[in-house]
Amino acid sequence: MGLYLLTAISIERCASILCPLWYRCHRPQHLSGVVCALLWVLSVAVIATVTSLCLLHKHELCQKSLISMFVLSFVIFAPPMVISNVILVIKVLCGSKRRQPKRLYIVIFLNVTFFLLFVVPFSSFLFLQQLSYPVMSSQIAFLLACINSSINPFIYFLVVSCRRRCSLMSLQVAFRRVFEETAVTTVSS
Template sequence: MDPIIPSQETESTPMSATNQSTHQTCEKILTLYFLTLISALVGLAGNTVVLWLLGFSIRRNAISVYVLHLAVADFLFLCCRCIDSLIQVVNFYEFNIYTYGILSNGAIIPYISGLSILSAISIERCLSILWPIWYHCHRPRNMSAIICAVIWALALAMSILDWHYSGFLAWAYYDSESWKKVDLIITAFLIFLFMVLSGSSLILLVRILCSSRQIPLTRLYVTISLTVVVFLICGLPLGIYWFLLYWLQIHQYYPFCHLYQVTVFLSCINSCANPIIYFFVGSFRQQKRQTLKMVLQRALQDTPEEYRWRDSQPQETIEMSQSKIG
């Protein structure tokens, strides 16, 4: 009958519900950070192996130069995400917004570079299929290295503009309108790369499957196709959120409050999957045990299996005859 007791009970119920909802939200975010950290560590190990093999053990060609720079982009992106996730897991309730800003903005450069390099690989494959004579006769020798250098410089320039107008740099000032224009330019560039990547991949698929003159399927085409598919599923959502959905303030609504961390986790899966794709394609249908170097070389080979087998026959015959004579 005391009027104070019911009022206390009615006030404590919403507070307990709010605390429970906040606790569940923190658990979900912390779980996403753990998953991101684990995937980033696995991806760092895989890309380190790819970097070592392509950098010091395997003779580089036009495609392997692109794959090397793609591994560098994945490695740098995973480094930023791994450090960020580790800091958030250790100091989850002491959120350092400045450290978060450094790592989040630093990951923009390898993300844009990775998408650009993947698009360049698809364009090169299209040119080699549609105009093979012109491609092999008129292509500059160091074209892959030049294109990769231009891609890294362009990604760095766009990122610096984004940092400048967002007020992230120490000497910069915050300009909302200019920042939005820069992000729209980057969004348009990413959309252009997405269209180029999708269009060139579709042309490759149609040319291989529906052409009147049968084009043999090589391991390199399978590797590129799987890499593109994984990026479109796992890597592209982060770019859409980063430069487009952020301005819609969609992250403020409850169903989408974890969307950014989900896209970060998916992008780590994309960077982690690339080395797995290389070694899976290179070791597919191989009964005898091979080294990682041989597996990676097979994943990037642009020669059909039957042609390699025919070419190896004379050499094997010579070796057998020499052994018999001996």
């Protein structure tokens, strides 16, 4: 689900930068809610299918469902996420000098980067283990997944802290400032 949502967020942010006029004027108002709901349904359906097939000890069907889940996640969803983030970074770094909510883009970029660094090895481990090809220890794979699960608050805190010369502030203030910049920029536009 994390990959699906990061892909949706990355594509939406990329569209808002590449096509700002369309994004402000023609983007359907409830598009984000509909996309999130559809992604949740897709995620639940995929996990329910894989889990039920694997728990029923149907080895061949379990392997096929795991391969399908891996393809869906890392062949269909990951490339658009990576491409839209590369476009986003290039556009923000080389774009116009007008005020842009760069902190939010940095947060999204870091979330995607750490997701790819930590979740891809974990998912690959699970996938290859199911096919009887262990490539790393399960402790390392689970450690990577745990790091990914807990890294987002630190990303928010560090991005805001570095912008303010590493001053001491609460995590709550860091969250508020990261998302406040987007709200102020959207209202002033």
